[in-house]
Amino acid sequence: MSSNTELAGKSNQSKNIITYLIIGIVFLIALWLSSQSEGPSKFPKVVTDEFTFTAWVNEGEDFLKKNYRWMTKIIAGYIKACYYFVEDFLLESPWLLITAIIFLPCMIAGGLKLGLYSLFVVYFWGATGMWEPSLQTVALMGLSVLLCVFFGFILGVLCSQSDRFEGFMKPVLDTMQVMPAFVYLFPALFFFGIGGAPAILATMIYAMPPIIRLTNTGIRQVPAQTIESATSFGSSKLQLLFKIKIPLSLPSIMMGINQVIMMALALVVLACFIGAEGIGGQVWQAIRRLDVGWAMEGGLCILFMAIMFDRFSSAFSKTKERLPSDVQKFYLLPQGWAKYHLARLIEKPLKITHDVMKYICVFTTNLIAYFIKFLISTVNKTSAEDIGEFISKRYYIIPSFIVFFIITIIDLYFIKIGSFPEEWRLSIRQPITNAVESLTVNPGFIAFTKSLRAFVYLNLLRPLDIFLTHIPWWYTMAVFIALGYITVGIRFALITTLLLLFIGACGIWSHSMITLSSVLVSVALCFVIGVPLGIIASYNERFRNIQNVVLDAMQTLPYFCYLIPVLMFFGGGTVSAVLATVIYSIPPIIRLTSLGLTQVSGTYSEVSRSFGGTLIQTLNKVKFPLAVPSLVIGFNQTVIMAFAMQIVTPLIGGKGLGLEVFNGLARSDTGRGLAAGIGIVLLAIIIDRITLAWTKKQREALGL
Amino acid sequence: MKLTKTISALFLSLVLLIGSLGQANAAKRLHAAIADWTGGIITCEVAVAILEREYGYKVKQTVFPSGTGLWEAIAAGEIDFACESWPSYAEADSVMLNEDLIYEGKVVGSYSGDGSVDLLGTSGIIGLSDYWIPKYAAEEFGIKTWKDLNKHKAKFATIETGNRGRLIGCPVAGWNCHDQKRLDILGIDFQADELGTEAAAIAEAKAAYMRKEPFLLYLWSPHWFFGEFDMVGVQLPEHKVCDPDTFTEAGNWKDCGKKGWPGTGWAKDYTMNYGNPAVFAKAENADAKKFFENMSLQNIDQAKMLVEVDIKKRDVKEVVAEWLDNNPDKWKPWLK
Structure with a gap:
């Protein structure tokens, strides 16, 4: 036994020596060759003269521009129109409304902690003077995520239904993921013009693979027994897909969405190189002006935004853990601190507020649900019941919309709220710049x-x-x-x-x-x-x-x-x-x-x-x-x-x-x-x- | 249950998509390029601020590297206008413009291209480019003109250039400075380093100045650098072009030695604003077209704002707004 391993070790060693020897010889020859040549090595001129790839591409581009430009222009125009619409909405709405639109979903999905964090993030955007670029980035990202999820979901479902289609998509997805993003950033520029449209399209290429993959695997992993029992109850293939398979694979799909969001955010920032607006452009300008503080602020805006979206989407996809009802639930502090008196004291008012808020929400929602139920019941009784139940189960949606509505009304008719207040600016630019400058000298x-x-x-x-x-x-x-x-x-x-x-x-x-x-x-x-x-x-x-x-x-x-x-x-x-x-x-x-x-x-x-x-x-x-x-x-x-x-x-x-x-x-x-x-x-x-x-x-x- | 949520989200997005179509053409929009040097950014910001304040435009601004790519983007209608093009740096102007450039009533340049880009008018800034050395170095080595540079090339060398001197050259290839070509023609044994951005070049120069090292820098004026540091030009030979102008891509970049560009310095640059002809032919943009014909920002005003922006590190928008507030007599005449 021992002699055996020794022998193996020896042969291994001699093999190693040979490998190193070969590497050494190859290297020495290279060294000799490179010392012999006078200038940089050039490819044979005959080949480079004949293979005029550059000219071909330019000719091809001219041809495409001439003949198919109308098509890409329509696509780009459509996407651009959507983007302008979202952007206009975000930039022209009162800042309170934007804050509420970001804060409420975060709070509902992730509890008070995430809610407070989202408030901090929004404050940071405004305080550093990055309000508009941040919202532009959000708009670009949101639109690309929406399109990614829409097409990715469809493609994923198709993949899950046909093995042949899956076989076709696999190498495509691999290429999409291996390819560095900037490779198609630039062609996108040439076909779709500059600005938001090519950025969104390039982002779609970059960020779509995870949702396709995860939708596909999610649907394929639905347990066979479930499918069998559903079939035995006589559901058709479509029913099976939409009533059983897709709902069961939602956690996996949500995970896909989470990844899509993160990847889209990364690329949307990079897209400033093809003229997309947003924080990426700010950072790029900061680099040009050698302003470290400015660039750092931009970077932090993105960092905080990324964390917020990540927590939000993962909180949304996770099933909430339920505590036994006799344990007091903590909203802000770690649950483990329940043994401290002070922590309980801090949590007490939070709990009371939570209960009051919940009561108000449930009450208004029920009221509205009752009204709608009443209205519809004059037409159709059973669907009225369904709709009423649908609404009152989501007791947080209607109050949120009421809040949005109130803010809009106030802004329109009473006090103009406008963009983020200038007085709240709190810049960290100067300290960072000073620190770096003192190091420079x-x-x-x-x-x-x-x-x-x-x-x-x-x-x-x-x-x-x-x-x-x-x-x-x-x-x-x-x-x-x-x-x-x-x-x-x-x-x-x-x-x-x-x-x-x-x-x-x-x-x-x-x-x-x-x-x-x-x-x-x-x-x-x-x-x-x-x-x-x-x-x-x-x-x-x-x-x-x-x-x-x-x-x-x-x-x-x-x-x-x-x-x-x-x-x-x-x-x-x-x-x-x-x-x-x-x-x-x-x-x-x-x-x-x-x-x-x-x-x-x-x-x-x-x-x-x-x-x-x-x-x-x-x-x-x-x-x-x-x-x-x-x-x-x-x-x-x-x-x-x-x-x-x-x-x-x-x-x-x-x-x-x-x-x-x-x-x-x-x-x-x-x-x-x-x-x-x-x-x-x-x-x-x-x-x-x-x-x-x-x-x-x-x-x-x-x-x- | 969650499915309905997803579906309602999708539905909402569809509504957004459809609703957006009507919205897009509603506002008076223009799309401007943000240049890659601070002077250009300020000139454009002045124009943009006035268009927004006085005419109710909504101007979208996009960072885009200057060069032929920008001209083509404008010709294709992806960007509506750009500011402060320097004729010596542009390659596309003679191909794409078809108009005379008029500065204070005098014709200072004429173009006969295909007219795919509209010459909106002068920006008012007159530019000057040269190679510069810090005053302390000029005095120490007794350098008066570019002819003295070779004698002291070792002082200007860095680890990257070996025994040749180093020129912190024109940072962007798209600006067509042809630095290395010029050095070779003039027989200056220096190596031109292209650092990619104005920031990179200036960072080097600033650090070198602070350490009182000699360096040779390509730079244009007006620039904030001259406000903070004492620089001396090396007085390159006066600008001339070969007759016929052979140094073009069509002419295979054949130069005629010291007789003409690029064996000479730069011409005095009457800078101009340029835009997409179709956009500025629209009736709704007549105001903007008229404004650009009258706009004339003076060097001294840009230089003042440059100091605020680049030395005091203030926000461009803020600085420009302040200038507009304090100097209505200077820009109100452009509105007539």
Whole structure:
């Protein structure tokens, strides 16, 4: 037994040595080749001259614009009209009405806690002077969510009814989710014009998959017995679907809606790049004016808004837990504090208010229900009963509408309430700006940032840039194809060849190598910083909890918020672009390192310790190898996020494909922008597939 | 029960959709672009504020990078108007405008394009672009014109440029500054770095000035930077164009050396506002068209507002509203 494992270990070791040797040789040849070449490697001119993708796209765009423009214009016009309608309503209504429209549903769904939180959020929008942009963002998001849910629900139901349709939709959904959002943001711009319409359509592509998937699985997971009993009672297929299956799958559908909301919010903010209004645009303007405080306020508005919508939609989908009636229910404080006298004292008036309010609500609703019942009963008795019951069960809806109505009446006929009062402004802009500015002129800190900049540029970025751009293109391509073949298989190797040939033939080879190099440097830095943080988090629970909150916030903030502080401290340029990328894409690697290490079950590390392994040994020899799959997933996500960031880094001096996209946009050269955008996606896809396949192999090797 | 809730929500949304159709054309709406430099933003905000105050328009503003893309968006009717186009920076003006540019009664430029974009009139701002160095550096090294730059290029080098000097260049490629080309033609051994945004370029320059380091900066005036820091222009050769003008995309960017653009500095820019011809031909927008013909914001006024906005970090809308309140004599004549 023991000799067996020894043997396996030995053969493993020799295999490892061979692998490293091969990698080393490949690397040395690359180094030699790149030192030999005089300038950046260029694709054969014959190919790039013949393959005029840019011109084709531009011609195609002209053709489409000429012949199908009327169609996209109608769609865009319709969506735009809806958007203007919602936006006008939100912006022109008195602020009290908006507050009530947000506060009441939150309170009804999530109780007093969520209600108070929503009040805070609304106050924050107004106080920071982001009232209008916030509502614009809400309008854009609301409309996209509505459309997503509408079409997503229909598609999901169709998927659940036909296996063939599901088989067709699956790859489509996969592509929708893998594709970075900015790829279709720009084409949407070219077909649907700028502003709200393309933003909403792009958001629909981005945010629809979860609702389709969850509707589908929800309906498919309805237990067979239920269906059988329903069929045995003679329900038809449609009855079965609408009366049994869909109602039973509502929790799953609601979860889908929750995800749709969060994803839509993320993209609506990003859509400022194609001219959509809202907080995204504010943050972008703040970046242009180097106003950290302003950008931060915008970021916080979105962060708070996201939390509110998330809590609201999940509260809506959850069934409320019922406390036994003899326990006093707490409305604001944690239930566990019931033993404290003070807490009970605070809760007492809340309970009384709640009871009074409830009584009023129930009373008015019943009154109205009675009236309506009476009115309808003159026509039809049975439906009158139904309607009356329907209304009085929802005792919160009618009072809410009465509140809205009263506010509107007051605004129209008595006092003009108008937009959020200016006197309530409370800006945190200045303190944040001051803090950052004092850091900017702090000699010690600037010395640190300067040396960091010099280090990253001289030792990482420039050598890698030169190395990657100078290696002949065929060599780089061969390496990628070989990697694809070894990790995934012959088919993927062929696909890789085609994708890389496309990049080369578009004439953006050296741009894509620059992008690749800045992504690699960013990911390497993420790794160096992120893994230690992950390790600490895996050992210390308190640290982990704090870190998780910070990471959550980091991931919810729109990702161009990070550009300004980096710009202030490091100046513009490629190094700043790399550092901004690091800040944005580091969370997954930290999270998954700590997750991977904590998931390695206690027994393994205990066994190792009982054999006398030190802490470092246990970490190094036992935990890390077992956590590798999780680490690689983190690595993979970090890479994808780093690629996504490449689209905004040109704003602070980033180079490569992202800059090409920007230049294409500014010069109205669709082909150029699109080719570069596709280039980023193709690189991301290749690397994503290779790392994922590698993880799979690792998992299998470890028997996980 | 929950199903009915979902259905009623869907129903409500349908009502919203249908109801919205009638609403869209009700208000007098215009759609303006927000420029990517503060001066342009202020000029446009002045126009927008007056249109809203005096004529009851409702103007929607969208952030959009300036360049040919913006011109095409205007020609396509996606944006109705944009402000303060600088002729030296625009490439599309000669293709898309078909009108004379008149400044204080004098014709300062004429265009013979296809007329797909309407020249609304001058904005009043006269722009000047150059390369600048801080005064302390000019005095220390004795740099008087661009010809002295090469001698001191090592002082202007950074880690990114090696032994060449560094120009913090025109930040956006769409502005067509051709910085590197100009440097090469004039034989200045500097590298032009394009930092992507005005903010990035200015952040660099500001930090360098605070540390009293030498730097070469592309910048235009009026700009707040000159209000806060003491800068000296390097006096690039006077603007000339090749005859015939070969440095175009059609002419394959063939230059004629030091004789003409881009081997020279920029021309004096009489900036202008431009819009969609169909939109401004509408009877309901006659007021707006008339207003743009008369608008003429002076450099000094923009410069004052620039200081408020960029140095004191105040809100653009607030600053412009304040200026309008305090200086009715300056803008009331535009309304006639």
